[in-house]
Amino acid sequence: MAEQSIGALASKIVGPWAWWQAALKNPDAIGKTLPVHGDEPQQGYYRAKNKDKSFDPVAIYYPEGSSELVAYRNGREVRPDEIWTWCCRYPVSYAAYNAAMDGKGWPDDDKVVAAQVAPPEPTIGDNSGEVDEAEALKDQIDAALAGMTAYEKIADDQTAAKALSLRNRLNELSGQADKIRVKQKEPHLEAGKAVDAKWQPLVKSAKAGADKVRDAIGAWETVKLQEERRRQREAEQARLAAEQAAREQQGETAVIDPPAPAAPVETAPAPIKASYGKAASVQVKTVVKDVTDWQALAVYMCGHPEMQDLLRRLAQRAIDAGKANVPGITTEEKAAVR
Known part of the structure; x- marks a missing residue:
């Protein structure tokens, strides 16, 4: 009680609108240098969020000649201490309050969002039947996407707030569409799971x-290939030895260079034919057996776009982990909206 009296006294000393005016200038101070007490509403103009994420205008003030605080939410009288904690973090100007009361919306409203979240006006004699959910959402999403042109370049905080409203609405529409998708897909998914449970074990075991x-x-074809390579090397060595012997008999002393590695077989190995089913082709393929020098390999591959993309991701991961000494890169600060 003493705390409330002190707060009320301070409010009267600095002016009944002081808290609201300070909150308008610096909303980040609310709850910090501008304390919030549930039993101590502050005179001013605010807005309170509804369940559909729209805002109602709120006025809290002392009527002329009265010492008792009153509050109105969208023109309906409410208890100041009940509405206070719902609206205190959303101070608005008197002009914005009046515009909202006149049905003109809020300065930071995106027009598309305001139109979509406004309560639908009742219609008389509508016999069009049930509206297709996908078509209804598509219309709203198309309208929201069309509204993005207003935010291709943002140059002030008010426009950023409007753009954020549109982003939030698009995320909301995305979530609504996804929930409906999951709901409608569920019966088919369960049926598909039942089919998979019956047949996939057979498919996987046979495969x-x-x-x-x-x-x-x-493995057998590899053994045959290695044996063929060995036979080719021995034949080449025998041929070179015969040539060397022939030259020595003729008095020549030239030394024949060591044989070069045998060339790959020019023709592919014969296909394997089965008594049942189709034949199988056999291809000779050179594969990486092991890496003997990771740095040399990295240098050789660093010009490849996939390698560069991988290195860029690894560098970003290191920066995100707090590493400050990653070589070979430059960095910059960017604001990320989450």
Whole structure:
């Protein structure tokens, strides 16, 4: 009680509108240097958020000649101490309050959002039947997307607030569409899960068996390929040795260079034919067996776009983790809206 008396006394000393005027100038101070007490409403003009995220204008003041505080929400009288904690963080100017009371909306309203969240006007004799949800949402989303042209470039805080309203509305519409999508898909999804539960084990077990047989055949074909390469190397070495011997017999002393690695087989291995089903082709493919020098490989691959994209993501991850000494990059500060 003493605290309330002190607050009320301070309010009278500095002026009954002082708290509201200070809040208008610096909304971030509300609850900090501008204390908020639930039992101590401050005279001024505010707005209170509804469940549909629209705002009602609120006026809290002392009527002329009265010592008792009154409050009105959208023209309807309410208790000041009940509305106070709902509206205190949303101070508005007197002009904005009057405009809202006249049905003109708020200065930071996006026109599309204001039109979409306003309560629908009752219609008489509407026999059009049930409205398709997808079509209704599509119309609203198309209208919201068209409204984005007003925010291609934002140059002041009021426009940023309007743009944020439109973003929030688009996210809301996205969420509504997704909920309906999930709801309508659920029966089909459950039916699909039942089908998968019946057939996928058969599909996977048969495929796993086929892949295991394929790998065994591949291992045998690799053994055959290695044996063929060994035979080619031995034949080439024998040929070079014969040439060297022939030159020595003729008195030549030239030394033949060591044989170069055998060239790959020019023709593909023969296909494998089965008594049942289709034949299988065999391809000779060079694969990476191991990495012996990671730095050399990274330098060689750093010109590849995929490698550059990976490095950029890793660098950003390091910066996000607080690393300040990542070499080879430049950084800048950007405001990220969440």
